[in-house]
Amino acid sequence: MSNTEKKIPYKIYLSENDIPKKWYNLRADMKNKPAPLLNPGTGKPLTAEEMSGIFCEELVAQELDDKTPYIDIPQEIQDFYKMYRPAPLVRAYCLEKALGTPAKIYYKFEGNNTSGSHKLNSAIAQAYYAKKQGLKGVTTETGAGQWGTALSMACAYLGLDLKVFMVKVSYEQKPFRREVMRTYGAEVTPSPSMTTEVGKKILAEHPNTTGSLGCAISEAVEVAVTNEGYRYVLGSVLNQVLLHQSVIGLETKAALDKYGVKPDIIIGCAGGGSNLGGLIAPFMGEKLRGEADYRIIAVEPASCPSFTRGVYAYDFCDTGMICPLAKMYTLGSGFIPSANHAGGLRFHGMSTTLSQLYDDGLMEAVAVEQTDVFEAAEKFARIEGILPAPESSHAIKVAMDEALKCKETGEEKTIVFGLTGTGYFDMVAYEKFNDGEMTDYIPTDEDLAKSIATLPKVPGTND
Ligand SMILES: *Cc1c(COP(=O)(O)O)cnc(C)c1O
Numbered sequence: 443m444s445n446t447e448k449k450i451p452y453k454i455y456l457s458e459n460d461i462p463k464k465w466y467n468l469r470a471d472m473k474n475k476p477a478p479l480l481n482p483g484t485g486k487p488l489t490a491e492e493m494s495g496i497f498c499e500e501l502v503a504q505e506l507d508d509k510t511p512y513i514d515i516p517q518e519i520q521d522f523y524k525m526y527r528p529a530p531l532v533r534a535y536c537l538e539k540a541l542g543t544p545a546k547i548y549y550k551f552e553g554n555n556t557s558g559s560h561k562l563n564s565a566i567a568q569a570y571y572a573k574k575q576g577l578k579g580v581t582t583e584t585g586a587g588q589w590g591t592a593l594s595m596a597c598a599y600l601g602l603d604l605k606v607f608m609v610k611v612s613y614e615q616k617p618f619r620r621e622v623m624r625t626y627g628a629e630v631t632p633s634p635s636m637t638t639e640v641g642k643k644i645l646a647e648h649p650n651t652t653g654s655l656g657c658a659i660s661e662a663v664e665v666a667v668t669n670e671g672y673r674y675v676l677g678s679v680l681n682q683v684l685l686h687q688s689v690i691g692l693e694t695k696a697a698l699d700k701y702g703v704k705p706d707i708i709i710g711c712a713g714g715g716s717n718l719g720g721l722i723a724p725f726m727g728e729k730l731r732g733e734a735d736y737r738i739i740a741v742e743p744a745s746c747p748s749f750t751r752g753v754y755a756y757d758f759c760d761t762g763m764i765c766p767l768a769k770m771y772t773l774g775s776g777f778i779p780s781a782n783h784a785g786g787l788r789f790h791g792m793s794t795t796l797s798q799l800y801d802d803g804l805m806e807a808v809a810v811e812q813t814d815v816f817e818a819a820e821k822f823a824r825i826e827g828i829l830p831a832p833e834s835s836h837a838i839k840v841a842m843d844e845a846l847k848c849k850e851t852g853e854e855k856t857i858v859f860g861l862t863g864t865g866y867f868d869m870v871a872y873e874k875f876n877d878g879e880m881t882d883y884i885p886t887d888e889d890l891a892k893s894i895a896t897l898p899k900v901p902g903t904n905d
Contacts, residue, residue, distance in 0.1 A: 452535060454697040456528040463515055466688040468723045469508035469681060469795060471730040474802055476508070476681065476794035477769035480756060485900040488766050496663060498580075498673050500571040504682040511727075513685065515567075522566045522599065523689065526555040531697040532826075532861075538845070540825045545848035547841060548705070549861040550694045550721065551828065556622075559831065559863030560717045561592035561677050564686035568675040569596035578671035579603025583633065583658030586612055586786040586833070587619030588863060589677030594626035605672075607633040607661045609788075610653035611781060619867045633658035640664050640762040654778045655789050660762025678714025679759065679768070679793050687720025694858065695724045703856060705736060707844055710860040711836035712740040712749065712807070713786060715793030721860045722805070729804060738805040739844075740796065741836040743815070745783040745883045748773055748792045749800055749807035751890055755897050757791055767900060770797040773885075774893030780883040783812065786833035790893070808840055811882040815839050816875040819865070831863035832871055 469475060478487035493502040504513065515523075534547040552560035572580050579602050584590030590606040597604040606628050613620060613632035623630050633653050634641040640660040644651065651657070659676070666674035677683065698705065708725055710718035718740055728734040742749055748771045758775040759765040770791045777790040792800075799805050812832075819835035821842070822828070830838060841859040848855050865872065874880045 453530040462692040464512040470511035476798045479766040498571045543845040543849040544854045545845040546856045548858045551861045553864035557592035559588040564683045565592035565596040567686045573600045581605045581662040581666040583607045583662045594623040594628035598626040604628040607658040638664045656761030659760040678716040683716045684719035688723040690720040691723040705858040706855040707737045709739045715796040717862045740807040741840045744809040744811045746779045747809040750809045774896045776896035777893035831865040834862040
């Protein structure tokens with residue numbers, strides 16, 4: 443270990459003053475902008491007015507703004523961030539030693555708050571703008587439960603009502619998540635449910651379904667548009683969410699800059715793309731402006747492989763096909779991942795921003811199988827102490843693989859990955875893994891062709 447290296451502590455903490463005061467809007471630096479959301483009825487780009495029936499006004503403005511590079515973070519949100527930020531950037535010395543790699547590994551840990559993940563960064567922002575608009579409350583969906591938990595914390599803090607539709611399989615498998623949300627005052631309904639028209643329709647067609655994010659989104663949107671004083675909020679995929687999550691990348695960059703460290707590889711798990719979009723934002727900005735180059739890798743589950751096996755096309759974000767169309771890497775909105783898939787990241791599509799960057803060859807993607815992911819998770823827990831969320835463990839798995847490649851070649855690459863959260867509520871999945879009962883599921887080409895065939899035929903888009 444060289445002298446300069448010794449100076450890097452196990453945890454690089456920034457001061458409270460270093461918490462970003464502006465979010466960075468990566469789209470401002472993209473030459474090829476992400477494609478606009480379309481009205482499924484007309485095939486035309488959604489206007490702010492059309493969107494404002496579903497989303498809060500200020501969030502609509504952020505969604506549509508692909509020009510302003512920096513957007514002020516309101517003081518109230520900055521104050522909330524101070525309760526749990528800055529998040530530490532950890533040098534994984536123990537992991538490097540255990541792997542015997544010359545690679546230098548860092549991870550940005552976003553699990554240091556009660557909700558246990560990065561989702562709180564956007565939850566507080568979205569709840570703040572809803573409150574500022576004078577709304578009574580918001581509706582949303584949650585899959586594994588992290589988003590619902592984060593939003594329930596934010597809504598409790600601001601005194602906003604919250605109705606959560608939770609994917610049925612998670613509602614049943616994760617009763618503690620559900621109770622945390624209720625403790626913070628949220629109303630939680632398993633989805634699909636008989637409380638909405640779209641839920642009834644889905645249940646009539648698929649009576650035994652364990653639900654999907656797409657179904658839950660349809661229900662939450664329906665409740666928002668049919669109840670006075672409510673709007674719908676979404677925890678991933680949207681550009682506004684990536685904007686809020688840029689605090690992850692901005693802090694990571696500030697911490698690395700403090701020690702003059704330049705990463706070679708940046709790795710993150712990708713469900714809807716918000717943590718990855720946030721982590722890479724300032725680095726990708728440099729790449730787009732030609733100031734630096736980085737290898738950026740999105741990691742997705744082999745059971746829900748939007749980037750690696752999906753198509754880049756306009757698609758619905760929800761199963762009920764009531765949401766706007768987004769141009770993204772997608773498996774088709776009818777895709778429901780196998781029920782044996784325990785590891786989160788179950789959304790059929792991907793952020794439009796990341797989809798465009800991937801299509802432009804500015805980032806890579808790999809798909810990994812869940813037994814390998816849990817093996818990496820367990821190894822990481824034993825070596826670095828933190829019990830990781832299964833989602834985060836996708837990034838751990840690939841970070842370890844890259845570090846082991848360095849061991850073979852002798853290259854001292856610097857690897858940064860996003861450790862998005864903790865896995866305390868995922869012990870049913872860990873139990874399955876520990877009992878040797880976890881299996882891998884990889885959809886066949888036929889399965890995917892079937893769901894991809896459900897892509898909408900909108901004039902001027904997919905034809
Ligand atoms: C929600 C979640 C993810 C995946 O969502 P993205 O929007 O792709 O970031 C990853 N890790 C954790 C811990 C999560 O809660």
